[in-house]
């Protein structure tokens with residue numbers, strides 16, 4: 145993707161992510177790659193997010209933003225609790241609006257004429273791999289559709305394996321899940337390290353009569369990806385070769401094109417739903433090399449006041465300077481009190497607490513020694529690329545399996561899964577900061593990934609192959 149911008153061509157991709165920060169980021173980096181290859185991109189937001197992005201959403205010449213309603217009233221917070229509602233309203237209200245829009249933009253509409261804004265008709269859809277309606281509708285309208293799943297190949301394989309785990313009697317957990325350290329045998333290639341606690345979190349509540357609606361929806365969408373023209377994953381062969389090798393046998397085609405954020409260092413436009421706090425970098429500048437613990441639990445995690453207190457006490461005991469992201473919607477009503485408590489307890493010179501940080505720049509900063517993360521896939525990849533050791537406290541869904549890979553396979557961090565206790569926080573953070581072994585694994589992995597995305601590397605080649613594939617579908 146490092147090549148100079150190619151001449152614009154008539155391949156025009158409509159991309160449609162799930163309207164959540166992690167998905168938006170991956171799709172933005174993906175779109176930047178398409179633009180650099182010369183394609184046109186229509187980025188489909190929801191009305192709510194496009195309003196929230198405001199001026200930040202100004203488009204570049206071959207990129208435009210359009211939107212459809214997500215079906216929820218504007219004052220409903222788009223937090224983790226509203227995800228099932230959001231997914232449902234997207235598949236009804238959102239899907240209907242998307243169908244109308246795509247019908248007017250597709251190849252053949254208005255005799256295939258170019259629109260007044262210079263955009264050719266849409267020739268291909270790349271839709272989020274958990275919104276199967278988006279690629280079904282596209283194909284019904286005669287537009288070839290590809291699924292892009294923004295999470296890891298490993299988590300995709302785990303969701304794909306859920307029906308088999310049920311068939312094998314591994315799910316629901318036979319003894320009610322009593323021992324979460326029991327091994328899981330039914331996810332191919334992961335037999336030697338996967339435990340019940342590493343499966344997507346919603347598997348824990350599965351019973352003979354109850355299935356979490358989100359698990360049901362994600363498993364159905366994952367299985368349905370077999371029908372898409374291809375599956376795109378934001379990963380690389382060096383990180384997830386064995387999982388990819390299994391998926392290649394299951395899907396029509398698989399493109400491992402990540403880490404996308406590292407392949408397009410200058411994104412076409414910003415898609416951050418929160419404003420970065422400008423104080424972070426100057427504060428880090430004043431700290432010694434590898435001395436700071438950076439904590440961020442992503443865009444959806446919510447924590448209780450008790451969990452907050454355990455983190456706080458553990459970090460105070462570990463005694464490193466801390467840069468802490470506490471999103472305004474993360475702790476509910478006790479947020480302000482928590483903030484004051486943190487600053488008073490740690491001391492303002494030793495802690496900076498912000499609502500949102502420029503995470504990629506933070507992780508790249510020489511002062512950051514480790515990253516206490518919820519193991520969202522974007523955050524994981526961002527830490528991998530910078531070679532920063534992780535302390536993982538996965539919150540939900542795919543994060544449980546991502547943290548297992550970090551702790552047991554890549555060994556570039558430590559997995560605190562299911563424990564939020566001050567003594568463990570202290571010990572684990574200390575180990576991540578001090579362990580030469582963890583730091584050198586993180587460094588070696590970053591170097592390998594750098595090779596993957598460089599010219600001739602596996603991800604760079606895959607991206608080229610994908611652009612060719614899209615052009616072929618568009619012709």
Ligand code: UDX
Nearest residue numbers: 166169294295442443444469500501503520521522523
């Ligand atoms: C969750 C998942 O865990 C993820 O794996 C899934 O694919 C989507 O839903 P999220 O909580 O958003 O995502 O986490 P993550 O995937 O890590 O994405 C968060 C993004 O926000 C990252 O790109 C990160 O750099 C950015 N971020 C986070 C900031 O820019 N500033 C912050 O302060 C915190």
